[in-house]
Amino acid sequence: MLPTTLFDDRSGAHKSVGKTATNVLTDDEIYIRTVVVPKLGDRMRLDRFLVARFRGHSRTAIQKGIVQGLVTTEDGTPLRPSTQVHAGQLLRIRIPMIAPTVGPPPFPAVLHEDARLVIINKTSGLVCHPRGTNFCWSVTALAKQRWPDCRMDLCHRLDRDTSGILILTKDLDANRKVKAEIARGNITKEYDALCRGLVSADHQHVIAPIGPADGPIRIQMAVRSDGLFAHTEVTVVARNPKWSENGMTWVRCRLHTGRSHQIRLHLSHVGHPIIGDRMYGVKPDVFLESWRHGITTTTIIAAGAPHHALHAAYVRLPHPDGGTLEVSAPPPTDFVRWWNSPEVLPLDGWNESENMDESDSDTPEDE
Secondary structure, three states: OOOHHHHOOOEEEEEOOOOOOOOEOEOOEOEEEEEEOOHHHOOOEHHHHHHHHOOOOOHHHHHHHHHOOOEEOOOOOEOOOOOEOOOOOEEEEOOEOOEOOEOOOOOOEEEEEOOOEEEEEEOOOOEOOOOOOOOOOEHHHHHHHHOOOOOOEEOOOOOOOOEEEEEEEOOHHHHHHHHHHHHHOOOEEEEEEEEEOOOOOOEEEEEOOEEEOOOOOOOOEEEOOOOEOOEEEEEEEEEEOOOOOOOEEEEEEEEOOOOOOHHHHHHHHOOOOEOOOOOOOOOHHHHHHHHHHOOOHHHHHHHOOOOOOEEEEEEEEEOOOOOEEEEEOOOOHHHHHHHHOHHHOOOOOOOOOOOOOHHHOOOOOOO
């Protein structure tokens, strides 16, 4: 088996020069995925390198795409399956599913922009980084398209289902400074969530250590005595008794630590899991079914909504150039609709044809 670091190159996608953006590609407008060969790929056969890089795609399909001229050098020269690739070489790939087959989604709303920072209001359903072997549009790919002359990097991540504030930087120095402030605990983050049941306490501090769960879900976390210290402050915004038998509560959660899945796990731990969460507050089979076969009507009904109702609503951070920056993000329309009209749940807006799977999700840092 090849070392996993072979797969750590940065991939991107862009549209051929001179074409007009549309939602569906035609023969005259092809989106290209670019891959830079890492050191461990040096002198490998092209077909073997691509099979290793894009696990899940058969060697036969990849060889067929290469023979059809769908993999070229940076200057557009078609390559052969037996071509030796070299470290640092840029490959342009148009093989369907490895390369994009639909145009990019709209760029998320920009909440703040200056010479060093960009803060966006990420939409639910958009991943931060590409994951898996099939191409999907991501925040990083879209940001690099929008600001091609800047080094666009994330300072933190949000899960695919989570909407709201996401901080990006335009240069490496700014990125290092913001991440250092996060590590020191100098950045305030608050999230809005719709959770199951009527939370009795208007204000509470959930202090429960977090570590890996022992169950069948590899990425799941659990409250455990040997875990890392974790502290979430929960304030009730409003209660709505009209949903289901037990009602729902809108809460504002302030993070005092940043552990993986912290808000989702802590709310589930106190008996009020987030509506739409397929991992916490439901049986493991809900997540595992989504992982193996894609998100379906059955898993959505079990979770209560098409995606979890969690939104990064507020951030306060030291700016890399000095001073303090505060940004708020309004909740998305479906979040508000679920609150005002809970009868539309659980299948509000669900399109069975999308059938996304959990392997496309990011592993978040702090939600």
